[in-house]
Amino acid sequence: MKKLVLLLMILSLLITTACWDMIDIEKRAYVLGVAIDLYPPNPKGREGDKSEARQEEEMPLEKTGLYNGRPEYALTVQIPILQKAQSSSFSGGGGDPESDATWQITQIGNSFISMNLEMATRTNLIPYYEHLQAIILSEDVARAGLKNVIDFFVRDPEMGRRVNIYVSHGEAKKVLDVNPRTEDYSSIYLSQIHRNTRKTSRMVEKAGLNKMLNNIDLGLDFILPAIQSTKDEIKSNGAAIFKKDKMVGWLDELELEAVKFILNRYNKGLITVTSSAMDNAIIALDIGKSKTKIKTSIENDLPRFDIDIEVSGSYAENTRVYTQGDQDIDLHKTLEKDFEKEIVSLCENTIKKMQEEYGVDIFEFKQLLRTREPAYWKEVKNKWEDLYPKIIVKVKARVKIDLIGLTS
DSSP: OHHHHHHHHHHHHHHTOOOTTOOOGGGEEEOOEEEEEEOOOOOSSOTTSSOHHHHHHHOOGGGOSOOSSSOOEEEEEEEEOHHHHHHHHTTTOSOOTTSOSEEEEEEEESOHHHHHHHHGGGOSSEEEOTTOOEEEEEHHHHHHOGGGTSHHHHHOTTOOTTOEEEEESSOSHHHHTOOOSSOSOHHHHHHHHGGGGGTOSSSOOOOBHHHHHHHHHHTOOEEEEEEEEOSSOEEEEEEEEEETTEEEEEEOHHHHHHHHHHTTOOOSEEEEEEEGGGTTEEEEEEEEEEEEEEEEEEETTEEEEEEEEEEEEEEEEEESSOOTTOOOHHHHHHHHHHHHHHHHHHHHHHHHHIIIIIOOOTTOHHHHHHHHOHHHHHHHGGGHHHHGGGOEEEEEEEEEEEEOOOOO
């Protein structure tokens, strides 16, 4: 009987064992943001000026470690300093210019999993990526190609496929170094900026890792959010244009609006015109609704896309002229025509730029042709790259001013 009781006790210990691999939260290094830059070659002309021992003594830690050949990338991760975050919560939070709330660790190499493991030798915490908010790529990295850098992030089980991808003007690490005035952590600040896409269409919606991978696997052209940074600000600044996995150029904010008009993804925004009917006054239309339909056809053995954009909105503002009580229906009809011309011009110029300068189909014309004209697509799919600059695209816009706004 005693042996049976002892056996049951042993079995109960095995069954009720706690999480054997549990790690306390205070022992984790919660990586909030990742920045990837190209690693430049070491400055020349300095060899031999110090002894080998002295060079090793002064070598920055990010340059230590093992890598095959010359290191190509600099990987920077942002880790919150939880003790400082807790103390700042009692003082109202927000960026404290006198105290860093995060630790940015940089490691160079040409294997991202190796760089990640090397970082583990430099901290008493365990790197943990499940709360990753943003992956920021420098322009140079993006132009070199995404296939070179995304494999680690795809395979690591801690990485969420919805993590947002950004392309920075200039060095990516500088974005993590930003000290926001309204948030402790620049990575969280950046991820929250794009909530404002519900207010303006001059920003790219969140572009997740999974969506980017899908575009690359299918060989599609696409865009990613572009950002700029200063000491205490990060600005969403149009989009980076990708042909397959390589960046080829930029879209400014107005061109991004045109792309959203064409793709029927325009949320909210503002269109301004200079109206000759009102002594060259600048008039603003607050767009409340936009709907786009695209008709496909074949004309002279070339694909044709007729884009019809319907827009309605409110007369939001005018400058250079005082119009209170001095507006009529005829004036509104004239202004509607002005806004229509502005939208058509913006869309046509953006399409022309994508066709002639970059040769990228970010408007998804290829997908439309494949689904709506399958027989024709079967004939031309292998020569689409040569055909795309020649396709016929016509844009029409219809604008209705619903409200004139309050003037008193």
